Amino acid sequence: MKTRAQIYEREAAALLRDISMYQVMTEGQLLRLHPGKKDKTRNLLAYLVRQNRVWQVDDFYCAAQDSLENMDRGLLAAVWVLTDFIDQVEYHSVGDYPAKIIFFADGEVYEIVHAAQGKEVLLSHVLADTGEQPSRYLVLVDDPAQIAELMIPNVNGYCTVSPAGEVQYYQKEGA
Numbered sequence: 001m002k003t004r005a006q007i008y009e010r011e012a013a014a015l016l017r018d019i020s021m022y023q024v025m026t027e028g029q030l031l032r033l034h035p036g037k038k039d040k041t042r043n044l045l046a047y048l049v050r051q052n053r054v055w056q057v058d059d060f061y062c063a064a065q066d067s068l069e070n071m072d073r074g075l076l077a078a079v080w081v082l083t084d085f086i087d088q089v090e091y092h093s094v095g096d097y098p099a100k101i102i103f104f105a106d107g108e109v110y111e112i113v114h115a116a117q118g119k120e121v122l123l124s125h126v127l128a129d130t131g132e133q134p135s136r137y138l139v140l141v142d143d144p145a146q147i148a149e150l151m152i153p154n155v156n157g158y159c160t161v162s163p164a165g166e167v168q169y170y171q172k173e174g175a
Contacts, residue, residue, distance in 0.1 A: 011037065012044050019054050021094050022079055023063045024071045028165055030061065032083035074114030075100045077140055077161040081112050084167050098126050102135070110156070111135040117142045120149040127152045147172055 018033055019025055027045065034041050045061060048054045055062045062068055078100035082092055085105055092103035099111035115123050127137065136156045141147060147158045147170060158170040
């Protein structure tokens with residue numbers, strides 16, 4: 001007979017992996033990354049907080065007590081974009097600059113890239129040279145007006161994320 005710990009071990013490990021990887025997450029993000037497991041996820045989060053394996057600070061679950069002070073707002077927004085695709089995602093992880101998140105879906109590699117205000121030229125330059133197997137880019141912008149300034153190949157779409165986590169998608173005209 002399995003113990004409760006053995007039954008929930010896999011789900012707890014998945015939550016810990018996500019929080020450790022992304023450092024700061026909201027409950028809403030965690031619930032969307034683990035669809036159909038709302039009550040189980042909430043119970044496990046409460047358990048992990050009681051065990052001091054994750055920290056709850058305001059509305060955020062953090063990998064360390066000081067994670068909120070060093071929060072990467074671009075990464076937090078990119079997680080919301082990832083949650084929109086979670087039903088097709090086979091694997092996801094933090095990415096190397098300039099990607100915030102890299103994920104595999106439907107046999108394709110996607111990178112969620114954050115174009116911070118004022119960094120459009122730099123980002124366009126960094127992503128201008130695509131390798132042999134270029135990724136597909138989802139470009140997260142702070143303001144839709146930035147889209148016209150970006151010259152990036154292999155962009156599947158542009159998006160913004162509201163403070164509440166609502167993702168709005170855009171296409172470049174003429175693309």
